[in-house]
Amino acid sequence: MINNTDAVRLLDRKRRNAFIVPTMNAGNARFGLPSVTTHEKQDLPLSGAMGKASSLALGLALAQPNKKVMCLDGDGSLLMNLGTLVTLASKAPKNLYHFVFDNGAYCVTGGQPVPGAGKMDWVEMAKGAGFAATFSFDNIEDLTTGIDQVLDTPGPVFVHLKISPEIENTPVQFRQRPRRSVQQAFKDVAGVVAGR
């Protein structure tokens, strides 16, 4: 399995100026992308609108076809919006990279298993939905050597990452909050788009 922070650190290092739309553990303020990002103003973390990070990333990818957009989705989140696999594959933006952080659990609610954990095959689902290419990694070494090929492949690309669960049981009000509000994140990305 891949450590959550190791995964987001590597993806940030390899992003090559891409926009990144992270959610749930990938967007966690303490151990997700916000804790390691080098391009914060190009990050668009989504915590509201459950399950819709990939849809948000699709819109951004269609609007900015000359820039890569990487969605760092959660398995529980993607399960809430499974139709998005077909929507993405149907619209087929070449600049969209959909990573699913498969930790098998609803980590932010205490670690309950997601439906189908250990049974479903994410890569087969993405292939069946019509993604142009799919990849799967279950250790950081292979991800480190394979990520360039992933990002050189024309999208839409689906990438399954087997991630160690980082379960949070601290009451929500005591957890580390994001440094930026979601409104500020949208303003920052809009500013990057406008060249400000």
Added chain:
Amino acid sequence: MTTEHYESVIHPPAIMAELKKNKVTHVVWLPDSETNFMYQLLTTEPTIDLVPVCREGETMAIAAGLWVGGKKPVVLIQNTGIFESGDSIRGLGLDINQPLVMLIGYRGWTRHGLTSDSAARFIEHILHAWGINYYLIESDDDANRISLAIDEAYRIQKPVAVLVGTEFGA
């Protein structure tokens, strides 16, 4: 006794003219029973990109991505889809102050007799609860209310709805 004929059909070119006048770039939508003729016209319009989805809650999130990416989308779904989309409208449209115009098929609504369809009976209450203003269009003469809705959405930086109260005609 006189019988007054009421023209209760909206023709897609009237809607398309409004979208083009306002430089709308994308229509994010899920088909409903009333809008097939609108779909046919949208597929032939080179200046507007059609983004079909599998479920209505995707539309607001895709529109948010398009908007932050510098485009000007609208959403076109049925009122039934609004009920499915609550968390997207809350967590994106309302929370990020998105000037999102939602064209909503007003299934079940009628000026004549009882409105028995719960999709029609609940939708205005839902929009009121969210503080989302809305306009009703029922004929080609009403189409310019789409411009009013777009102007308002960008002025107040909030979602605004347009309830399409009749079917689109050929």
